[in-house]
Amino acid sequence: xxxxxxxxxxxxxxxxxxxxxxxxxxxxRIRFVYDTYPPSKFPKLYPMxxxxxxxxxxxxxxxxxxILVAGLFLVTYMFLNFPEDSYRKRWDQALVVAFFMVQFxxxxxxxxxxxxxxxxxxxYDKRTERKAEIQPRRLFDFISPLLVxxxxxxxxxxxxxIVYFKQFDYPWFGGNMNIYLITGTNLFFIGIAAWNMFGKxxxxxxxxxxxxxQISLVVKQLAFIxxxxxxxxxxxxxxxxxxxxxxxxxxxxxxxxIIAILSLRSIHIENINFEVYKED
Amino acid sequence: MEIxxxxxxxxxxxxxxxxxxxxxxxxxDISPGDGLPSVRQLANDLDLNHNTxxxxxxxxxxxxxxxxxxxxxxxxxxxxxxxxxxxxxAIVTNQLTDTIKALRETGATDSEIRIAFANxxxxxxISGD
Numbered sequence: 566x567x568x569x570x571x572x573x574x575x576x577x578x579x580x581x582x583x584x585x586x587x588x589x590x591x592x593x594r595i596r597f598v599y600d601t602y603p604p605s606k607f608p609k610l611y612p613m614x615x616x617x618x619x620x621x622x623x624x625x626x627x628x629x630x631x632i633l634v635a636g637l638f639l640v641t642y643m644f645l646n647f648p649e650d651s652y653r654k655r656w657d658q659a660l661v662v663a664f665f666m667v668q669f670x671x672x673x674x675x676x677x678x679x680x681x682x683x684x685x686x687x688x689y690d691k692r693t694e695r696k697a698e699i700q701p702r703r704l705f706d707f708i709s710p711l712l713v714x715x716x717x718x719x720x721x722x723x724x725x726x727i728v729y730f731k732q733f734d735y736p737w738f739g740g741n742m743n744i745y746l747i748t749g750t751n752l753f754f755i756g757i758a759a760w761n762m763f764g765k766x767x768x769x770x771x772x773x774x775x776x777x778x779q780i781s782l783v784v785k786q787l788a789f790i791x792x793x794x795x796x797x798x799x800x801x802x803x804x805x806x807x808x809x810x811x812x813x814x815x816x817x818x819x820x821x822x823i824i825a826i827l828s829l830r831s832i833h834i835e836n837i838n839f840e841v842y843k844e845d
Numbered sequence: 846m847e848i849x850x851x852x853x854x855x856x857x858x859x860x861x862x863x864x865x866x867x868x869x870x871x872x873x874d875i876s877p878g879d880g881l882p883s884v885r886q887l888a889n890d891l892d893l894n895h896n897t898x899x900x901x902x903x904x905x906x907x908x909x910x911x912x913x914x915x916x917x918x919x920x921x922x923x924x925x926x927x928x929x930x931x932x933x934x935a936i937v938t939n940q941l942t943d944t945i946k947a948l949r950e951t952g953a954t955d956s957e958i959r960i961a962f963a964n965x966x967x968x969x970x971i972s973g974d
Contacts, residue, residue, distance in 0.1 A: 697891045699881065701880040763883065764889055766889070
């Protein structure tokens with residue numbers, strides 16, 4: 566019973582954090598930009614009419630409210646109907662994963678919308694003059710060597726942990742597959758970091774300084790997420806071995822909340838140079 | 846320090862790049878040993894084809910204004926300051942102007958000069974090729 570109560574509390578927190586707190590924060594941020602930097606004064610920031618953004622924002626809010634209510638029903642249903650040993654069939658874990666994906670769906674839609682807006686900004690940008698910094702961008706310009714060292718140490722500690730664990734011959738243990746999966750995930754993160762550092766600038770008007778801040782934020786987020794993923798992977802294996810599987814869905818929900826907090830951070834709006842979006 | 850290119854300018858983009866890097870070295874905005882962005886980074890930042898930037902870098906390496914240090918990247922050459930005033934294009938143009946002038950004085954037509962020039966240029970047996 567205590568496991569169920571603990572899970573319900575943690576899952577409710579996940580619901581409010583990802584489907585209420587962050588959406589509200591994002592919506593307020595967008596509203597602040599409209600009000601402080603209106604299309605009349607900052608036309609380059611708005612490649613589409615203002616109604617388009619208002620529509621998108623409304624849909625985003627509705628979708629999040631819908632998910633929040635659905636989540637409340639789900640947690641109530643799980644609390645009342647799921648047997649104590651549901652963890653054995655991993656129903657609760659599957660639901661936490663599926664629901665986290667549903668919760669992140671509006672963020673994904675928002676990302677896709679901003680990608681298409683950047684594309685339009687580039688299309689409407691008729692300037693023939695192009696500028697670039699003559700300094701090379703290097704990893705340590707954006708992240709401290711200490712943090713990189715920490716990420717690498719966590720990764721090798723995980724490899725050592727898996728190698729050590731192989732001696733116990735647990736039937737459920739995936740062995741080297743864990744190393745392959747974590748390596749693949751980290752390579753994927755390295756790819757995203759490289760794309761941010763050396764890839765094409767999405768926003769054609771973004772100042773050099775803002776781009777550096779943006780890259781720094783993304784690289785640091787990836788570093789923390791990499792450590793989070795690796796530690797969580799080791800943690801679940803350990804929890805399984807110590808027969809703590811009934812806490813898995815709770816741990817998973819906490820893990821997803823940490824991932825959400827890490828990945829939904831953004832640059833302080835006051836630190837962004839909006840002058841670049843003014844009419845020439 | 847930033848680099849600015851104009852795509853509507855009559856001057857080829859790679860020449861603009863060469864010119865700006867040389868000017869930056871001459872002004873002291875970038876010093877020997879300073880790193881330069883990778884071809885990929887500069888091409889993406891300026892929204893240019895990678896080959897255009899690679900061509901500019903190749904010319905700058907040839908003129909000893911920059912040097913490539915393999916995986917470590919591309920850097921300003923130690924003798925860049927003196928080498929950046931060296932303009933091989935201007936030397937070639939001056940030399941050819943003198944040669945064409947001399948040939949015209951002998952009575953050779955432009956067509957003959959053009960054909961002979963192409964033949965000589967395509968002749969692989971000429972030393973230096």
